[in-house]
Amino acid sequence: MYDDRQCVARVLQGDKEAYGYIIEKYMNRIYAILFRMLYNKQDAQDLTQECFIRAYQCLDKYNETGSFASWLYRISVNLCLDELRKRKHITLLNVDDYILKDTLTPEDQVIRTEEILHINQGIDRLPNKYKIILVLRYSSELSYEEISEVLHIPVSTTRIRLHRAKKKLRAILESNGIGGKVNEVHTY
Numbered sequence: 663m664y665d666d667r668q669c670v671a672r673v674l675q676g677d678k679e680a681y682g683y684i685i686e687k688y689m690n691r692i693y694a695i696l697f698r699m700l701y702n703k704q705d706a707q708d709l710t711q712e713c714f715i716r717a718y719q720c721l722d723k724y725n726e727t728g729s730f731a732s733w734l735y736r737i738s739v740n741l742c743l744d745e746l747r748k749r750k751h752i753t754l755l756n757v758d759d760y761i762l763k764d765t766l767t768p769e770d771q772v773i774r775t776e777e778i779l780h781i782n783q784g785i786d787r788l789p790n791k792y793k794i795i796l797v798l799r800y801s802s803e804l805s806y807e808e809i810s811e812v813l814h815i816p817v818s819t820t821r822i823r824l825h826r827a828k829k830k831l832r833a834i835l836e837s838n839g840i841g842g843k844v845n846e847v848h849t850y
Contacts, residue, residue, distance in 0.1 A: 666730035673721055685714050688731065692738045698801035699742045699794070709745060713738045732811035735804075739794060739812055746790055784834040792827035799824055 672680035692713050697706035716737050724733055785793060798804045798812065806824075810817045 667726055670721060670724055670726070670730065673718075681718060684717075684730075688734055689714070691731075692734065695735065695738055695798070695802050696742055699797045700745065705745065709738065709741045712741055716741070729811060732808065735808075735812045736814070739798075743790055743794065746793070780835060780838055781831075784831050784838070787834055788827060788830055791823060792830060795820065795823045795827050796831075 666684070669680045669684050673684070689710060693706055693710045696709045696713075697703065700706050700709070713734065717734055720737075724730065785796065788796075794813070795809065798809045799806075804812065806817050806820045810820045813820070815823075
């Protein structure tokens with residue numbers, strides 16, 4: 663139909679159908695980011711809806727020099743960070759995503775589940791600025807440049823935070839006796 667900037671201009675002129683196009687285009691991506699950070703379908707759905715409401719209310723503040731997608735992701739990340747501050751818990755790895763039940767013995771499934779639970783507990787102990795970098799990079803598979811744009815930080819800061827996040831997570835896991843397991847899970 664239209665590119666993002668054209669849709670934004672049309673919405674600002676009163677064309678609500680153009681905003682429907684934006685929602686349709688980005689809804690699944692926003693939901694996926696939020697679900698990967700919260701691992702709760704209802705919370706992810708609620709925050710996705712809230713993201714589009716906030717974006718609509720603030721659409722006149724969108725700066726057309728930046729990517730609309732990054733601006734929208736930033737709104738979703740801010741909403742998610744607010745939610746995480748309330749609950750102090752994040753689950754980056756979903757056990758079902760990393761256990762191939764058809765190929766593992768029941769004993770191996772239990773071991774793998776425990777490893778993933780330990781990794782998630784380690785992630786819970788990280789500051790939010792490291793949690794969010796891990797989610798955006800490994801769960802949402804955003805590039806360093808995209809993360810930089812979403813978080814409004816330089817690419818070099820993105821790289822440094824990601825390195826520090828992995829280093830801190832590795833240290834946490836090693837203190838729990840499972841440090842080597844970080845590299846075994848594809849996400850890291």
